[in-house]
Amino acid sequence: MTDFSAFTAPGINDLNPYLPGKPIDELERELGLLGTIKLASNENPQGPSPLGMKAAARTIAGVNLYPDDSGFRLKARLARKHGLEPQQLLLGAGSSDVIDMVVRTFLAPGSNAVFSRYSFAMYPIYTTAAGAECRVAASYPPDHESMPYGHDLQAMAALVDDATRVVFIANPNNPTGTWLRADELQRFLRDLSGDVIVVLDEAYTEYVTEGDFPNGVDWLAMFPNLVVTRTFSKIYGLAGLRIGYAMASAALVDLIGRVRHPFNVNSPALAAAEAALDDEEFLQQSRDVNAAGLVQLTTAFAAMGLAWIPSIGNFITVNLGRSGARVYQQLLEKGVIVRPLANYDLPEHIRATVGTEEQNQRFLEALQEVLAA
Structure with missing residues (x-):
């Protein structure tokens, strides 16, 4: 065989x-x-979000037709919510889908991605599948006074070199639940080369009540290399519909969107996500x-x-x-x-x-x- x-x-x-x-x-x-x-x-x-569930149910009679591949209505609603232009939005089957698109756009053999030791398991999977090198930074030790097991941004920065194309940062992080404050994260972004794409994974941000927690969307104009990802799988309760999105400069979204699979978000998901934003x-x-x-x-x-x-x-x-x-x-x-x-x-x-x-x-x-x- x-x-x-x-x-x-x-x-x-x-x-x-x-x-x-x-x-x-x-x-x-x-x-x-x-x-x-x-x-x-x-x-x-x-x-699930009750508003989202009702909206999804209304689409079932039309699932013999392909969904709106542009995601026009949802992108317009997200653009209003975040103060962006629709061209700055990219939709995916969960935020993991848009993260995969970033990897397929920028990582290849000979390049590398940097992330912290206790990070979302899909970062090394996507990176390795692209034939790129995984560079894993040591996290803070278990006895660290303020953030045990958290991202050590200095250790991550030390691993960045001329072959680094992507840095992954989850905030809050899964599976540890740890987080980065606004000042330290902004300083990291400011000191990093603008040639390196930073994926700021904010899948759990809607649960956060901490006062010094950053909103990555606020920094998109300041850092053209920043991609912020969000999902409807967590607090919105739409995990089974698989829908998430990325926000970045229009130029980055254009590049990343070139590897997007057509009709990658289904009609019930598009309708549910749009309605859930108001719930x-x-x-x-x-x-x-x-x-x-x-x-x-x-x-x-x-x-x-x-x-x-x-x-x-x-x-x-x-x-x-x-x-x-x-x-x-x-x-x-x-x-x-x-x-x-x-x-x-x-x-x-x-x-x-x-x-x-x-x-x-x-x-x-x-x-x-x-x-x-």
């Missing part, structure tokens, strides 16, 4: 595929469970539930004697002091799905989405039982 691995593009044979959170249906089929809760993929436990009551309720849930979880972790990484996203990563993969498996048997983090080089940690009060309590009771056993 032919060994097709000999014919793959550079980097493909070295890839470890992305591992999504285990689906509820699959777990319940395997173990004969009912009433499983999933706290593995940072989805909104409140469900302020739902967004505020989601923030309130998340803030209360973070307090509920961290209070319980402290009572159990567990250390956690401070987070301002809709998830939290906790150090169990033992195999996270084993605890993950034991929690599965109790109908609770979380995320083990060995693939992020955090073998004793798990990440849990902040759920409803009832979901959080069930997770905590199950975790306590597992740790006690």
